Amino acid sequence: MPALTLYPLPGNEERAQAIARALADHADVQVAECVVHRFPDGETLVRVQHPEAGRQAVVVCTLNDPDPKTVPLLMAASTLRELGAVEVGLVAPYLAYMRQDKRFLDGQAVSARVYAKLLSRYFDWLITVDPHLHRIHELSQLYTLRCTVVHAAPRLAEWIKDHVERPLIIGPDSESAQWAADVAARAGAPVVIVEKTRMGDKEVRSTVPDLHLHPGRTPVLLDDIVSSGRTLVAVLDHLRQRHALPPVCIAVHGLFAGDALHEVRFAGAAKLAVTDTVATANDEGVEIIDLTQDTAQAVLDMLAGNAAQAAPTRATINTGAQP
Numbered sequence: 001m002p003a004l005t006l007y008p009l010p011g012n013e014e015r016a017q018a019i020a021r022a023l024a025d026h027a028d029v030q031v032a033e034c035v036v037h038r039f040p041d042g043e044t045l046v047r048v049q050h051p052e053a054g055r056q057a058v059v060v061c062t063l064n065d066p067d068p069k070t071v072p073l074l075m076a077a078s079t080l081r082e083l084g085a086v087e088v089g090l091v092a093p094y095l096a097y098m099r100q101d102k103r104f105l106d107g108q109a110v111s112a113r114v115y116a117k118l119l120s121r122y123f124d125w126l127i128t129v130d131p132h133l134h135r136i137h138e139l140s141q142l143y144t145l146r147c148t149v150v151h152a153a154p155r156l157a158e159w160i161k162d163h164v165e166r167p168l169i170i171g172p173d174s175e176s177a178q179w180a181a182d183v184a185a186r187a188g189a190p191v192v193i194v195e196k197t198r199m200g201d202k203e204v205r206s207t208v209p210d211l212h213l214h215p216g217r218t219p220v221l222l223d224d225i226v227s228s229g230r231t232l233v234a235v236l237d238h239l240r241q242r243h244a245l246p247p248v249c250i251a252v253h254g255l256f257a258g259d260a261l262h263e264v265r266f267a268g269a270a271k272l273a274v275t276d277t278v279a280t281a282n283d284e285g286v287e288i289i290d291l292t293q294d295t296a297q298a299v300l301d302m303l304a305g306n307a308a309q310a311a312p313t314r315a316t317i318n319t320g321a322q323p
């Protein structure tokens, strides 16, 4: 039986307890403390419960709003290693900085690569849920640690089958095409893909295909991430003007920056569902699709040496080649 100790960073305690419960019959699992103290001057002190010999240490921290979390995260990982953890893994259901996967303008950081280098230096392995992969096709093109990706598609499709009659899946941009089609196939629904142009953080223009080909179907907008909410709002505005049936909005990662949740509702989302990767809004009315079992299974697979994506050698990655 694998032996592991989960170390939740603040805000991830319930998530760690849920994973521990899901693993209880399959692993010797404990949940230990990781205390993060912030000094008045803004510096941070991390204190972890001493890892027991022979156990894997697994830090649990979802990485929305990543900047204030990253320093404590790296300090915890480094300390666990110094104190003798066999390996230090990371369960980060939302993985930050994946969207800036290229230098769009001269001088910009390729944040996805910088962040990957940082985490890869401190952790031996990583489990995350549907990272935003677009120009980069696999995490192993960025990360030099062992990675497993949990795919939300089967759970999203189950949720749609249980909650929506005659759905029409709408992928809100070309990036969503592949996995919107996957969810649609699993849910036995047709799919259409919107053309999106983003002009700024909060400025999005969408061209929605003709929906008359799918009469009597409930629009189900399916995005991987809701951040400002503008991607969904642009499509919702279009649907409202065309008197479509009340639409459902589903996202894997509900970041809901600022007023996004309110704006998506106001634009006409009749129902909203997100997975549990981000502690979204304890807001009533947002349905949460639970991925605990899938995440726990990924942990077991990782500990059994069956990581879903093998990491390339460090030598390959450190060439500095553009992904």
Ligand code: R5P
Residues within 6 Å of the ligand: 099, 172, 173, 175, 176, 201, 204, 223, 224, 225, 226, 227, 228, 229, 230, 231, 232
């Ligand atoms: C974009 O590439 C993603 O797939 C999402 O569509 C995007 O991150 C959503 O952002 P927002 O909610 O700010 O429009």
